[in-house]
Amino acid sequence: MMSLLSSVYAGVIALAGEASQSSSGGLGDLWNRLKDDFINNFITQKRYMYLLKGLGITFEVTFFAALLGIFLGIVVALIRSSHDKLKDEMRPGFLKGLLGFFNFIANLYLTIIRGTPMVVQLMIAYFVIFAASNNKVLVAILAFGINSGAYVAEIIRSGIMSIDNGQFEAGRSLGFGYIATMVHIIIPQAFKNVLPALANEFIVLIKETSVSGYVGLQDLTKGGDIIRSRTYSAFMPLIAVALIYLVIVIFFSRLVSLLERRLRNSDR
């Protein structure tokens, strides 16, 4: 493992043109070079600040985009599943027409968002739709949130559809209305079923914000890339960026499995 790392690292250094005078390549030598590289990339001129500030931006964008995504996702999922469930039951009229219209809009939204790449959506948001705005963070939150919402919507809808119709009928037969049945009976069960998929979507979202650099937003990835462009060494900053993402994702996954275990009470 160590020797593999050593040879990879040597290769990287050689590419960067810094290894011209190295001779032996022993472990001590490697350690010294790592240390120098670390200081050069992170300590000198407080370059770690690029990562720290970038991480802050990544968190900010991910957090608010996730909130927006969950909100949009729930709304779209409710529109789509209500349309599917109620279209036979509702009498023709204004409400039915309205639901049909919203369903059409929801389907259009899903088709467009899921049919185009995230990076392209982000660039269209920044350079076309919000060309007048200079608030990169806000534009990124909107773009990522709207994108995530489409995936969350399908996750939640699949959760709602996975609940046996008998649950729905039991709620209605007690006298609960459609919305109250959804709120008290269907959604709590659906949420539990889709929690792993939702957590996965959040993990995808964290990592997807790494394309923020396309519109010049200095997130974590862009921060690492700026360091690389200053020090001309790629290894340290990029590996550091990768490790930070990895730690965040592992931490978050742990959190979710704890939550899952608590929600599993009723399945004993």
Add this chain to the structure above:
Amino acid sequence: MIVEKGDVIISVKDLKKYYNGEAIKALDGVTTDIRKGEVVVVIGPSGSGKSTFLRSLNLLERPTSGTITFNGTDITSKATDINKLRQKMGMVFQHFNLFPHLTIMKNMTLGPTKLLGMSAAEAENKAKILLDRVGLGDRGDSYPSQLSGGQKQRIAIVRALAMNPEVMLFDEPTSALDPEMVGEVLEVMKQLAKAGMTMVCVTHEMGFAREVGTRVIFMDCGKIIEENTPEQIFTNPQNERLVSFLQKVL
């Protein structure tokens, strides 16, 4: 409107339910009255429309045409608040349909607290009394997945009773149970009938129909073929379809 024993509580007139235009006639002109205190047992071969009939009574199925009047209110009318009326019609399903994410106690208090405006303590007291009555007083904190089928169905019955319904609808309540658990559920239904509850039961339990029913309705092909007292139905069936049905099930 106060309904006395013997008064009509549900009146069904020329009820029709068609699927695919008129290709499938699940209900083809059903007319009958349910009176206060009656235990009406609906029997018939599968596909005869008996479940559709029962589920139409609280509009889980929307009829194609015809009217259903409950306590003098036309429930098929657009202006009727069906949610309010459903509170007065308890329903028990073949597959129990307890809420798996809630404890037994929460299953029973959800409706009374959210819909009838009872306080949590009040609803829990009432639930405890009902649970004791069906011999499950100690299972309030359990989840549905921890109970047997017979226990689940008994809970489902008292969950419906917790709403103080005027009528109880049973949709094949024992069909999904292991044979040794059928008895305990029928026993609860029998108690309920004795207490004077108005009941409409779709069932294959001919023993129950004979012993507890005050009237038996035999359905086939979406129509009521014959209705009479259990005694007449079982000892003196008139229609040949009923005769052949009884030969098969008895």
